[in-house]
Amino acid sequence: MSTSPAVLSQETHEIASDSDVVRVRQSVRNLAIDAKLSLVDQTKLVTAASELARNTLVHGGGGRVTVEMVTAGARRGVRAVFSDHGPGIADIALALTDGWTTGTGLGLGLSGARRLVDEFDLVSDPGSGTQVRVVKWTR
Amino acid sequence: MDRIPVLRIGDILLVSVQVDLQDDTALALQEDLAERIVETGAHGVLIDISGLEIVDSFIGRMISTIASVSAVLDATTVVVGMRPAVAITLVELGLSLDGVSTALDVDRGLALLGGLRPSGGLARSDAAEDAATDPGE
Numbered sequence: 319m320s321t322s323p324a325v326l327s328q329e330t331h332e333i334a335s336d337s338d339v340v341r342v343r344q345s346v347r348n349l350a351i352d353a354k355l356s357l358v359d360q361t362k363l364v365t366a367a368s369e370l371a372r373n374t375l376v377h378g379g380g381g382r383v384t385v386e387m388v389t390a391g392a393r394r395g396v397r398a399v400f401s402d403h404g405p406g407i408a409d410i411a412l413a414l415t416d417g418w419t420t421g422t423g424l425g426l427g428l429s430g431a432r433r434l435v436d437e438f439d440l441v442s443d444p445g446s447g448t449q450v451r452v453v454k455w456t457r
Numbered sequence: 458m459d460r461i462p463v464l465r466i467g468d469i470l471l472v473s474v475q476v477d478l479q480d481d482t483a484l485a486l487q488e489d490l491a492e493r494i495v496e497t498g499a500h501g502v503l504i505d506i507s508g509l510e511i512v513d514s515f516i517g518r519m520i521s522t523i524a525s526v527s528a529v530l531d532a533t534t535v536v537v538g539m540r541p542a543v544a545i546t547l548v549e550l551g552l553s554l555d556g557v558s559t560a561l562d563v564d565r566g567l568a569l570l571g572g573l574r575p576s577g578g579l580a581r582s583d584a585a586e587d588a589a590t591d592p593g594e
Contacts, residue, residue, distance in 0.1 A: 336458075336479045343477065343511065361511055361542035365550060368513040372480070416551055426514045430550035 323390035323397075327352075333371050333400075334380045342371040342383055346398055349387050353394040355456055363396060363454040366431035370400045370450050373427055378402025378448055388453070395436070395455040403447040410440055461486045463493050469501040469570055470494065470532075471563075475508035483519040490523055494530045501570035502527050505563055507538030517552040524557045534558065537566035 327349070331342055346367040350360040367383075374381040381402030388397050407413045416429045432438040437453040458481050464471045470493055472486065490502060502523065506512065512520070524534040535558045539547075547554070560566040 336481050340477045340479050347510065358542045358545050361540075361546045362549065365511045365513050365546050368511060368515075372513075372515060426551045430514060430552075433549055433551070434546065 323388035323395065326387040326389055326394075328384060328386045330382055330384045332380070332382050333374045333402075335375070339368060339371040339375060342385075343368050345385050346396065349385055349396045350454070353387050353396050353456060355396065355454060359454055359457070362434040363398075363452075366434040366452055366454075367398050369427040369431040370398070370452065373450075374400045374402045374448075378404030381447070390455075393455050395453050397451065397453045399449065399451045401447065401449040406444040406446060406448055407440075407442040408444050410442055414440070458482055458485065460489070463489055465493070465497055465499065468497075468499050469503055469567070470497065470499045471503045471505070473505040473508065478509060478516055480515055483516055487519055487523055487526070491526050491530065494527060494532045500532050502532055502534040503563065503566045503570060504534065504536045505538045505566075506536060506543075507540065507562075509540070509543065512539070512543050512547055512552070514550065514552060517547065517550075517554060520557055521554055524554075528556070533570060535560050535566040535569050537561065537563050 329345060331345060332338060333342060343364050347360060347364045350363050355363065371383060374383070379402060381400065384399045386397045388395050414429050414432060416426065431452065435452040436455050437451070439451045440448070442448040458479060459476050461472055461474055461482065470490065472490065476482070493499065494502065504520065504523070509516070520536055527534045537560045539559065558569065560569050
């Protein structure tokens with residue numbers, strides 16, 4: 319994580335509707351296949367991306383995601399950065415707790431997504447939005 | 458938005474999800490199934506998810522809700538065809554699909570539901586639990 323990985327390809331998608339969430343899943347899946355992630359790792363990453371895209375839509379009021387294939391040394395990976403300009407998260411530690419929910423879900427979206435990826439960073443300021451960055455690497 | 462077809466076979470409703478499931482499609486399916494159970498008096502609901510590449514927390518919750526609503530309407534739900542990678546991811550995500558019976562494929566799911574019919578002589582919840590805890594060891 320100290321040296322920033324090289325970016326091999328990049329695409330950006332708006333997240334403004336349910337169908338965009340599906341489109342994000344497909345985009346992440348395609349890059350994960352290109353990066354040669356294992357089937358289980360593909361599935362984990364796509365599931366995490368689905369949770370985060372839905373968060374962007376539901377809690378962030380919509381936003382965008384940048385999906386990239388990256389490389390560092392011999393490894394390849396897929397990085398996805400979700401950003402919105404919603405109300406932000408006041409208590410990030412609390413939001414990352416299993417079972418903590420705003421009332422509409424199971425409270426597993428954010429905490430579950432973190433478990434499914436290799437790198438997870440969340441930056442949020444109340445009032446200025448939220449940015450979540452995840453990476454899944456080949457083994 | 459796509460609508461997932463609900464097929465009736467005897468007293469079982471069969472749903473095969475073959476599209477990448479959008480949230481509003483999942484919600485519509487939940488409502489359609491509840492209506493069809495009441496309309497047809499079905500005693501079993503078989504949901505084939507072999508076409509699903511992922512089950513995230515929203516889809517997982519939909520499956521649990523369908524099972525709960527079906528139970529209230531006197532029908533048992535069995536989910537079949539989950540892909541291995543999906544199962545691994547579900548567990549890591551933290552979803553347990555409480556109260557949902559599963560079988561490996563449609564055949565076994567139908568057999569499970571067949572054994573649950575009133576004429577089959579098996580108590581419904583007992584049989585469902587047996588099957589759910591017996592992944593073919």
